[in-house]
Amino acid sequence: MIKLYKTTLLGCASVVLLTLSAYQIKQAETPNDPVYDNLDKSVDPRTDFFKYANGGWLKRNPIPAAYSSWGIGNVVQEEIRNRLKKINEDALTANAPKGSITQKIGDFYYSGLDTVNIEKQGINPLKSQLDLIDQATDINGILNAAAVLTTTGTRNFIGSRVGQDAKNSSKMMLQLGQSGLGLPNRDYYFKTDARTTRVRTDYKTNHLPTMLKISGWDEQQAAKGAESIFKIEQFLADSSRKLENLRDPYRNYHKMTIAQLNTLTPNINWASVFKTLELKPVDSVIVGQPEYYRAVNTALKTFPLDDWKAYLRWKLISSYAAYLNAAAEQESFRFSGKVISGRKEQLPRWKRVLDTENGLMGEALGQLFVKEYFPATAKLRYTEMVEAIRQAYREHIAKLDWMSPETKQKALIKLNAIHPKVGYPDKWKDFSTMVMDRESYAGNVMRARHWAYTVNINKLGKPVDHTEWGMTPQTYNASYSPSNNEITLPAAQFTIPGVKDSEVDDAVAYGYVAASTIGHEITHGFDDEGRLFDAKGNLKTWWTATDSVKFNQRAKVLADQFSSYIVLDSLHVNGKATLGENIADLGGIVLGIDAFKKTQQYKQGKLINGLSPMQRFFLGYALGWLGQERDEALANQILTDVHAPGFLRVNGPFSDVPEFYQAFKVKKGDKMWIDPAKRVKIW
Structure with a gap:
C-alpha cells in the first residue's frame, strides 16, 4: 500500500453549510x-x-x-530518520567489536559521510567492473559482464531472482522477468504527450551522454554511446509488457526446462550465465514474459558489441552514481530527482546515507x-x-x-x-557475513548488495522461510x-x-x-x-x-x-x-x-x-x-x-x-x- 499524494480536486462547487x-x-x-x-x-x-x-x-x-x-x-x-540518526551517531563512537551490528552500522555511516574520501576515489570503486565490460570480445563476454553486474545489484537486461513458484508455493524457483530499461517503464519510450516527450528528450540528449562522460568517456564516445543505449532500450521496451498486463499471474507464468529456455533464446548460453550468476544447477525456470527474452536474444545479434558495452557501462554508472563523487551524484539527482520527480534540491547528506x-x-x-x-x-x-x-x-x-x-x-x-x-x-x-569498513562508501554498497543477492539465490531449492x-x-x-x-x-x-x-x-x-x-x-x-x-x-x-x-x-x-x-x-x-x-x-x-x-x-x-x-x-x-x-x-x-x-x-x-x-x-x-x-x- 505505497502511499502517494495529490490535492487536485474531483471538481469545484460552492461550499454548502452542513446542517448536521x-x-x-x-x-x-x-x-x-x-x-x-x-x-x-x-x-x-x-x-x-x-x-x-x-x-x-x-x-x-x-x-x-x-x-x-x-x-x-x-x-x-x-521522525524515524531522527531516531535512526541517533542510533548511527552512537555507533560511530561506540568502538564496537568487529563484526557486530553496531560496528557495521557505524562504519557504513562513516563511509557515507566521508565526502573527502568519496571525492578522492571518483569512479575507481567501479574500475574492475568497467574493465570487465571493456574487455568483452563477443556476445558471451557481454553476457558474462551482465551476469557479474547482476550479482552486485546493477539491473540490466537479465532480470533474474529466486522466488516462490506461483503454482507450488512451497518451492523456491529461479525466475526471469522483463528488465533492462533506463526510463521508469516502457511507456516513456513511446508516449508522445509533451510531458513524457520532455523527459525522453532530456534522457537521450543530456542525461545519457553526461553520465557516460562522468564514467570516463570523451564527448564523442559519450554522444555515440548515448544513441546506442537508447536504441537498445527502445528495442527492449517494444517487447516489454504494459503495467496493467503485468498483473495477470497466469499470463506471467511460463515454466520451462533449461532446454526449452535455450530454444526460446538460442543466442544465450544459459549454463554459462547461470554459473556466473553463482546459481546452483537448475533444471527449470519460470519466465514471466517470454516475448521480452525473445527480444533480448534478437538484440544480442542485432546490435554491435560496442553498443552493448555502452549499455552496460551506463547501467553500472547509473546504478552506483548516488554513492560516487559529486559529479555523478548530482547528475543522477538532476534527472531522477528533478526531471522525473520535480524535486528542487537534494536531501541533506546524512538523510541520504541513512536511507541507503x-x-x-x-x-x-x-x-x-x-x-x-x-x-x-x-x-x-x-x-x-x-x-x-x-x-x-x-x-x-x-x-x-x-x-x-x-x-x-x-x-x-x-x-x-x-x-x-x-x-x-x-x-x-543474520548479518554476520556482511562486511563493512570505513574505506569506501560505494564499496560498502557493493558488498551489501552482493550479500543480499547471495541471501536470495541461496533460497533456491530450500524450504520457504515463513519467518x-x-x-x-x-x-x-x-x-x-x-x-x-x-x-x-x-x-x-x-x-x-x-x-x-x-x-x-x-x-x-x-x-x-x-x-x-x-x-x-x-x-x-x-x-x-x-x-x-x-x-x-x-x-x-x-x-x-x-x-x-x-x-x-x-x-x-x-x-x-x-x-x-x-x-x-x-x-x-x-x-x-x-x-x-x-x-x-x-x-x-x-x-x-x-x-x-x-x-x-x-x-x-x-x-x-x-x-x-x-x-x-x-x-x-x-x-x-x-x-x-x-x-x-x-x-x-x-x-x-x-x-x-x-x-x-x-x-x-x-x-x-x-x-x-x-x-x-x-x-x-x-x-x-x-x-x-x-x-x-x-x-
Missing part, C-alpha cells in the same frame, strides 16, 4: 486531535472529502524543496529501533485489530448474495489461513503476499506523528489502521489478482466459473469508475492497472466500518470536537492518505504505479460506501454522489 447537528454543536475542543486539527472547514465534505479532511494541514505544510511529495508518510519518516543504509541493512537497524520505540501494548492492540477485521470479513462472506456456498467455504478457509506479521520479526536476519520479513519494522508501509497468504504490518505503519498510540481513539485507529492498512492488506488476498491464489498460496482455480464471472463484472465497474477520473492535464487513472489496490481500499473500508461498529466508542456515540464516531472513522482513514505531490511525480505515478493518487483513494471508494453518505448527509447533486445502482459492492 454534529457541526453545529459548540463545545470545548479536545487538544491534539489528529483529525480535527487537519480539517479545512471552508470545504464541503460532500464536494471533496479529501480536501475537507486534510486541507488545513496541506495549507500549513507545502512540499519542501527536497521532496517530490509531502504528507503523513514523510512526517513519520522524518536502511535499504541495504534495515533489519539490522530495526533490531535497535523496536527496542526503544514500539511498546508491547501497541503490538497487542493491532494484533487484536487484525482478528476484528478477520471476523468482519467472515461475516461479509457469509452475507454475500452473489457468491455460491461452494466458493464461500473455500474463501473462509483462505481467510482463516492468512498469517499476520505485526510490528517486527520474531526471528531477525522472514520483506519489510523492516521502521518502514511506513504494509503488504500482502499471495504465495505465503500473509500480511506484513511494520511497527512504523501504525504511527500517527506527534500522537502517542494510547491517545488515539478507536474511531481514528479503525479508520487509519484497521481499514486503510489491515483490512486493505487482507482484502488483497481476494482482489482481482490475489483471489487467484488458494489458501496455501498456490495459483489455482478455486472459484466456480459463475462466481468468477460475477466477481469480474463487479470489478469492472470499479475499474471504469477510476478510469473516469482525470488527474493531471489529460492523464486519467489507469483503472485496470490500479484495480487491485482500489478493490483493497474499498474492501478495507467496509470491513473497518463493521469491525468499528462493535467497539464501545461507536456504540456510545459520543462526539469529540463536534464529530461523531463514524465521522471520525472516515477522517481517520483520510488521514492515512494526507499529503500532496508535485505534478512531475504525479505524472510518473500514473504511468508506472499500480496505486491511484492518494486523494482518489479517499474520494473514490467513499463514494461507494453507504455509511459515508449517512455520516455526511451526501445527497444527489453533490460531487461525492454516485447513483446507488452504479455504486460498487464486491466484499
